[in-house]
Amino acid sequence: MAAIATNLKATSWYRRLLGPELIQCYSASDSEMKVVPVESVLGNPDSNLEIVGLYFTPVFAMDEGNVMAKLLDLYRRVNEGGGVPREGQAGGGGRLEIVQIVLQTNVDCVVTLTDVEETFRKLVKDVPWFAVPYRDFQRKARLWRRFRARAAAPSLVLLEAASGRVVTGRGAERLASDPAAAAFPWRPRPALAALRAAPLARAADLRPADLPFRDADGAVIGLYFSANWCPPCKAFTPQLVELYQRVRERGQRFEVVFVSSDRSEQSFAQYARAMPWLAVPWAEGERRAELAALFSVPGIPALVLLDAASGRLITPDGRALANEDPLGHEFPWHPKNVNILSERYATKLQDHPAFILFVEGDQREIEFAESVLRPAADNYQLHYQPNADEDYFLFLIGCDNDTCDLLRDFIGIDDVVPLLTAIDIPSGHVSIMEDGEEITEESVKNFVTKFLEGTLPTTDIIMSDIQLNDSSVNVV
Missing domain, CATH: 3.40.30.10 (Glutaredoxin)
Known part of the structure; x- marks a missing residue:
């Protein structure tokens, strides 16, 4: 197994992720689409590449936010202008490259490979970037799952070109809210920075937010994503209250921060009264959305556990673990290999x-x-x-x-x-x-x-x- 690991380390992240070849999109209008080695696109040391964008496009999805046009504008402005700002560095930045992943959601016995190719050509023939080959159905499906791309709308995932590390999985949403790309490539701040950005409130009485995060009494912080309108949330909250009290009675320093998805301040306040912990204030909707995006929270209720000192993620599965271990015998549920x-x-x-x-x-x-x-x-x-x-x-x-x-x-x-x-x-x-x-x-x-x-x-x-x-x- 060590030999496998050695061989894998010798293979670039982009080859392992995207395969050996890409299609040059603007050649799709030709009779023969041009296929190029992935290394020539993403591995050229002279290309000054900084960010790789994975652009997921479901074939039958409506581009209601006009993501394609905005992405084309971003691509040209970045690569013809000052480049991608480099983290912690002044001066000119590097290039942006896009790899499009087209998912044909109805590939079955009725749809022929010719149909798939024709649809692919229509979608990519006018763009200046590259695409995963249309025949590579399994790889495209894996990429779709791995990055949790949306099935009903385009998605944009930004990666560091050097390492393949995810910069943001919400590029399409950020492009919509920041069309001028003033903050591109939208590098998120760490969770602890978001929590420390402003005081927290005491959920039960919702007095003015006056508690700095550094004063929160917890070695483990639980971010509780929940809402009053959500039946599973209202069923889980009493369980979490009981667990919270048990753990603290045993002398373990555990604090919870409620991150609301409520639709009104009144609903938020009514729900928070039953909570003996802290809350991100209702007025700070952007901070609540930022925390949900940081941990890719797909649904509620969700309980994300962090190390309070380092911000290191302990587990995103706190809700399920609390159900499995309601007395918290193994809290804070550090991950196991088996x-x-x-x-x-x-x-x-x-x-x-x-x-x-x-x-x-x-x-x-x-x-x-x-x-x-x-x-x-x-x-x-x-x-x-x-x-x-x-x-x-x-x-x-x-x-x-x-x-x-x-x-x-x-x-x-x-x-x-x-x-x-x-x-x-x-x-x-x-x-x-x-x-x-x-x-x-x-x-x-x-x-x-x-x-x-x-x-x-x-x-x-x-x-x-x-x-x-x-x-x-x-x-x-």
């Missing part, structure tokens, strides 16, 4: 592939599963590169419970145990360790290595109608 397959992780399987060892549900079998999975999981985590790796793999223990039964039915695998599997729902593939092979630390490492290399035989997953969803409400 986890039990619960409903929370079943939901994540829609976006992440996973190595899952199915065992009986008794404690001895769970301990065995963790002991053989952990070395491979620790090694994988050690070499994982979040800015370059296409997928993040989970390492899970599947016990004898309803969630595992549901997943087995969904995938179509037998209920034998122990059973080591690699399940990649996003790509529609599953691999199973050969029958009769002993499950040991070494055999698990070999299985993981071969799957990452792409040398294990796979079977296509025949998707059932079973849904693996949570109960969040979209933020509107």
Whole structure:
């Protein structure tokens, strides 16, 4: 597995993310579209490239905000003007390059490849940038999932050209609110800076906001994204109040900051009365929206836990973890490399592939599963590169419970145990360790290595109608 990591590190982030070739968009009006190596576009050291924009365009989405025209204007102004401002540096900046990802949402037996090509040509033929090849359906779908691009409107994700690190995933929204691009490339400030920007209020009485964040009594800060109009939120808030009080009674320094998605100040005030913690004041709508964007909060309720001293993210899954551990025995739920397959992780399987060892549900079998999975999981985590790796793999223990039964039915695998599997729902593939092979630390490492290399035989997953969803409400 170390050899794989070495080889992966030698491959550029953009090649691993976007593939070996791109299409030059303005050549789409020619009979033969020009295909160029990705290195010539994003890896040329003489190009002075600073920012790479991934521009996601669903084929049948309405461009109501006229994102394309605004992006064309931005592209020309940046590259013909002073360039992208470099963080912490004065003087001229670098170039902006755009890679367009066109998603044909109705590629099925009725739509031919000729139709797909024709639609692609129409969308990209008049723009000066590049695109992921129209035939690379699987890569485009992975990119769409990874960056959580919208299905009904264009999205713009900005990346650092040097590292592939995400600068902002809300480029289209920022372009709409800042059409002159005065703050481009819209680098977000750290969460702690946003929290320290102005005093917080005490939620229950909503006296004038007079509490500086530095005075908040917490080694762990929970950002609670919620709203009075949201039924799941109103059900979860009493649970969080009880957890908050239990944790603090044990002497753990935990503070919560309510970040409201309410639609009126009256609704906000009514809801906040039941909360014994702090709140971002209602008047600071921009700061509330900024915090939600920083953590890509897709729905509410959401509880994001941070280290109060460093601002380091502990977990974005506080709501689900509080449901699993209502007494907070394992609070603040620092991430583990090996986890039990619960409903929370079943939901994540829609976006992440996973190595899952199915065992009986008794404690001895769970301990065995963790002991053989952990070395491979620790090694994988050690070499994982979040800015370059296409997928993040989970390492899970599947016990004898309803969630595992549901997943087995969904995938179509037998209920034998122990059973080591690699399940990649996003790509529609599953691999199973050969029958009769002993499950040991070494055999698990070999299985993981071969799957990452792409040398294990796979079977296509025949998707059932079973849904693996949570109960969040979209933020509107």
